[in-house]
Amino acid sequence: MTVISGTLRLASASTRQLLRSSEAWATTLAFPGALLAMLWLFSELRFEFGSQQVALIDFWVTGLGVLGVALGNGHAFLANISNWKAGGVLKRISLTPITAGQLIVGEVIPRAVLGMITIVAFLAVGNALGADIRMGAELVSVIPVMVIVTFTGLSVAFVIAGITKSPQNANAMDTAVSWPLYLVTGTMFPLAAFPAWLEQIAQFVPYTGLIATVRGVVLESRPLTDFGAELAVGVVWMTGLLLAAGRTYRFVK
Amino acid sequence: MSSTNEPAVEVRDLVKVYPRPGGGTLRALDGISFRVENGEFFGLLGPNGAGKTTALEIIEGIRRPTSGEVRVLGVDPRKDLDRVKRMIGVQLQAASYFSLLTIAEILDLFGSFYPTRRATTELLETVGLLDKADFYVRHLSGGQQRRFSVAAALVNDPQVIFLDEPTTGLDPQMRHSLWEMLRRLNRDEGKTIVLTTHYMEEAELLADRVAIIDLGRIGSIDTPRALIAGLDGQGHIEFTTNRAVDTSELAALDGVTGAATRSNGGGSSLGPDTYQLAITDPNVAVTSLLSWSQGRGIEMRGLEVVPGTLEDVFLQLTGRELRE
Amino acid sequence: MMLRSRGVIAAIITSTLYVAFFGLIEDLEFGIGDESIGFFDFVLPGFAVFLMVYQIQDITVAVGASFKARGILKRLATTPLSPARFIGVQTLTYVGLGVIASGLVLAVGKLVGGYVAMTANLLWLVPLVAMVALTSIALAYVIAGLTPNPQTATNVGSTFSFLMFGFAGVMFPVAALPGVLPDIVPYVVPHAAAIEAIRGIVLNGDAITAYGRQVLIGIVWLAVALTLAPLAYRFTDDR
Numbered sequence: 001m002t003v004i005s006g007t008l009r010l011a012s013a014s015t016r017q018l019l020r021s022s023e024a025w026a027t028t029l030a031f032p033g034a035l036l037a038m039l040w041l042f043s044e045l046r047f048e049f050g051s052q053q054v055a056l057i058d059f060w061v062t063g064l065g066v067l068g069v070a071l072g073n074g075h076a077f078l079a080n081i082s083n084w085k086a087g088g089v090l091k092r093i094s095l096t097p098i099t100a101g102q103l104i105v106g107e108v109i110p111r112a113v114l115g116m117i118t119i120v121a122f123l124a125v126g127n128a129l130g131a132d133i134r135m136g137a138e139l140v141s142v143i144p145v146m147v148i149v150t151f152t153g154l155s156v157a158f159v160i161a162g163i164t165k166s167p168q169n170a171n172a173m174d175t176a177v178s179w180p181l182y183l184v185t186g187t188m189f190p191l192a193a194f195p196a197w198l199e200q201i202a203q204f205v206p207y208t209g210l211i212a213t214v215r216g217v218v219l220e221s222r223p224l225t226d227f228g229a230e231l232a233v234g235v236v237w238m239t240g241l242l243l244a245a246g247r248t249y250r251f252v253k
Numbered sequence: 254m255s256s257t258n259e260p261a262v263e264v265r266d267l268v269k270v271y272p273r274p275g276g277g278t279l280r281a282l283d284g285i286s287f288r289v290e291n292g293e294f295f296g297l298l299g300p301n302g303a304g305k306t307t308a309l310e311i312i313e314g315i316r317r318p319t320s321g322e323v324r325v326l327g328v329d330p331r332k333d334l335d336r337v338k339r340m341i342g343v344q345l346q347a348a349s350y351f352s353l354l355t356i357a358e359i360l361d362l363f364g365s366f367y368p369t370r371r372a373t374t375e376l377l378e379t380v381g382l383l384d385k386a387d388f389y390v391r392h393l394s395g396g397q398q399r400r401f402s403v404a405a406a407l408v409n410d411p412q413v414i415f416l417d418e419p420t421t422g423l424d425p426q427m428r429h430s431l432w433e434m435l436r437r438l439n440r441d442e443g444k445t446i447v448l449t450t451h452y453m454e455e456a457e458l459l460a461d462r463v464a465i466i467d468l469g470r471i472g473s474i475d476t477p478r479a480l481i482a483g484l485d486g487q488g489h490i491e492f493t494t495n496r497a498v499d500t501s502e503l504a505a506l507d508g509v510t511g512a513a514t515r516s517n518g519g520g521s522s523l524g525p526d527t528y529q530l531a532i533t534d535p536n537v538a539v540t541s542l543l544s545w546s547q548g549r550g551i552e553m554r555g556l557e558v559v560p561g562t563l564e565d566v567f568l569q570l571t572g573r574e575l576r577e
Numbered sequence: 578m579m580l581r582s583r584g585v586i587a588a589i590i591t592s593t594l595y596v597a598f599f600g601l602i603e604d605l606e607f608g609i610g611d612e613s614i615g616f617f618d619f620v621l622p623g624f625a626v627f628l629m630v631y632q633i634q635d636i637t638v639a640v641g642a643s644f645k646a647r648g649i650l651k652r653l654a655t656t657p658l659s660p661a662r663f664i665g666v667q668t669l670t671y672v673g674l675g676v677i678a679s680g681l682v683l684a685v686g687k688l689v690g691g692y693v694a695m696t697a698n699l700l701w702l703v704p705l706v707a708m709v710a711l712t713s714i715a716l717a718y719v720i721a722g723l724t725p726n727p728q729t730a731t732n733v734g735s736t737f738s739f740l741m742f743g744f745a746g747v748m749f750p751v752a753a754l755p756g757v758l759p760d761i762v763p764y765v766v767p768h769a770a771a772i773e774a775i776r777g778i779v780l781n782g783d784a785i786t787a788y789g790r791q792v793l794i795g796i797v798w799l800a801v802a803l804t805l806a807p808l809a810y811r812f813t814d815d816r
Contacts, residue, residue: 009365017353023728034736038743045753046608088349094315095343096366097335193605
């Protein structure tokens with residue numbers, strides 16, 4: 001068994017479990033569905049800030065599409081992996097030649113694929129409901145951005161599961177970490193409406209630049225190359241968190 | 254590859270110290286040492302909290318010792334854990350598996366982690382679960398889950414198998430069925446097995462040699478027969494009577510070293526109490542007891558000579574009962 | 578026990594922090610047609626109530642579902658305690674906390690620049706917030722009772738909370754909904770009518786008498802929720 005083949009076997013097993021999980025289906029369909037229905041009903045509403053304005057549906061489909069929908073499984077995923085740690089699955093795996101890193105990547109691969117499918121579907125449905133989403137090559141450009149987003153979010157879940165002692169503590173920490181992100185990354189409210197110092201700090205928060213990239217691409221048809229700095233910050237966060245995940249989510253006492 | 258003279262497992266002066274929550278330390282293992290030879294069935298017998306699981310987890314490489322040495326087939330788990338993992342199979346005391354994979358899929362997955370492996374159908378047949386191949390673990394009974402855990406421990410056809418209390422919580426029939434399977438693995442396939450248990454009968458029936466462990470220390474290591482033969486006494490006599498008797502009279506009988514009573518609870522057809530006499534010589538003790546009871550007009554019921562057990566060995570070594 | 582709960586303490590802290598954060602907004606308005614509505618002033622009253630209440634609701638869903646899954650309810654079924662009394666005792670303590678926390682959040686909102694009409698009518702917020710909190714908690718028990726396991730309960734509860742933020746007028750003006758929906762929503766969406774009354778009192782200093790219809794709708798929703806809760810959250814599976 002090579003490192004790659006072992007990881008791919010894990011990814012295959014993880015995919016099978018994901019497809020069999022009613023929780024995963026519910027969170028992939030129910031919450032995004034409810035969100036889209038709400039945005040469609042509020043399609044007349046817009047944000048006005050300074051001399052700019054943007055339709056709520058455009059703003060939230062892109063913002064929450066990236067953060068909320070792509071990570072829609074994050075909470076259930078965290079419950080899963082922290083239960084593995086508490087319930088002995090991680091301990092049992094640690095007795096095999098598989099490394100924590102392989103387990104993590106094996107879990108991340110199918111969820112990243114699911115995340116990408118979900119965001120494309122979400123943007124497409126958002127477009128059908130009235131959001132001004134460009135549906136051409138722009139959608140393809142979004143995919144690498146979503147890879148970074150999903151790997152980042154799932155790495156955070158592994159870090160939280162690794163450093164907390166129980167699924168309950170993991171859940172509490174995830175809530176404490178996630179909700180501020182929805183606020184300071186420009187997901188739900190335009191950062192331009194906030195003081196300039198907050199806008200500047202927010203550029204270094206995970207996801208801020210990635211959300212701005214997706215908005216720029218699908219709402220304004222700008223090329224990915226316009227967002228070099230934002231993507232660089234995203235890649236740095238993703239890499240650091242992946243490494244942290246490998247170091248924290250393990251079982252050796 | 255280990256040489257044939259090398260033991261399967263060697264543990265030397267193993268110590269594990271934990272900090273206590275309120276301050277101070279807990280010495281979970283206090284310098285234990287033992288060897289397990291190739292092809293041997295070795296038992297670690299002790300009550301809950303004796304340090305059995307801690308010792309096993311250090312040998313398996315998932316827990317770090319405070320000090321001491323461990324070798325598995327000549328390899329130090331701290332220096333080459335990967336190599337050790339490939340050579341051993343482990344059944345944990347409370348293992349969990351992926352809840353949305355069938356047991357066949359779990360064995361396939363685990364098997365894929367090793368360079369050599371046993372076929373899934375062969376493994377399931379060995380543990381009698383071939384007809385449950387498409388079941389999730391949570392849909393198996395307790396005994397079946399335990400057997401599945403053993404199958405998972407065999408997936409890489411290991412040379413040494415570690416079993417941590419494999420029959421705890423199982424009913425007698427399941428326990429016997431599992432014992433049979435473990436005997437076959439050891440006798441027919443030549444697997445070295447290291448088993449921890451707090452069941453005296455399990456250690457006596459299965460193990461070639463038993464280490465008695467309590468409070469982090471090993472009291473004695475030998476074959477079950479030798480350990481029992483080393484007892485000061487020869488077991489005990491049990492009986493009930495038609496009326497209460499004075500245990501000091503019983504303790505003074507020839508061949509008897511001590512007497513105790515155990516209540517049978519109200520309404521038992523056996524009578525109110527069961528008497529236990531610790532004895533040195535069963536012939537002398539029984540003769541003396543019968544003579545005494547005839548002289549007192551006491552009716553003896555259910556007289557039984559119980560030979561020495563590992564439980565008696567544990568009690569003698571530690572001063573505590575194996576079953577708390 | 579509840580006051581020692583880290584979840585409750587976290588709920589109070591996060592609610593005040595969110596409002597303080599929104600106070601940083603310098604220039605954001607809602608636009609509906611030709612109209613513009615200041616964002617922070619609009620959302621403050623709803624947030625003051627609902628930021629705390631939705632967290633209490635989520636905690637109740639989680640705890641209620643966990644009690645059910647862990648067999649605690651089954652154990653209670655062997656005692657003289659009825660589901661209604663059990664729910665009632667748990668609920669009253671959370672309601673008191675919700676009222677106090679909402680007052681705290683509103684005060685923080687005013688401190689960071691939000692508009693609050695400082696009149697005696699603000700005291701009517703106490704029964705109104707209590708009504709919203711009580712309704713939410715009862716609905717939480719309905720969710721916990723009808724879902725098969727704690728994880729599903731939490732997912733359903735979170736989705737329900739999220740929809741309330743949108744449709745109950747907490748975060749978005751109900752007037753932005755199309756067609757006849759703005760007229761229907763106060764009746765069919767829990768809390769919507771109460772939030773309308775609360776907003777009017779906080780922003781305009783209105784008396785409670787100006788919101789008789791809204792209060793009545795809120796009371797009806799409360800009655801419905803309190804009736805459904807013990808029916809859904811049963812101690813045993815015998816139906």
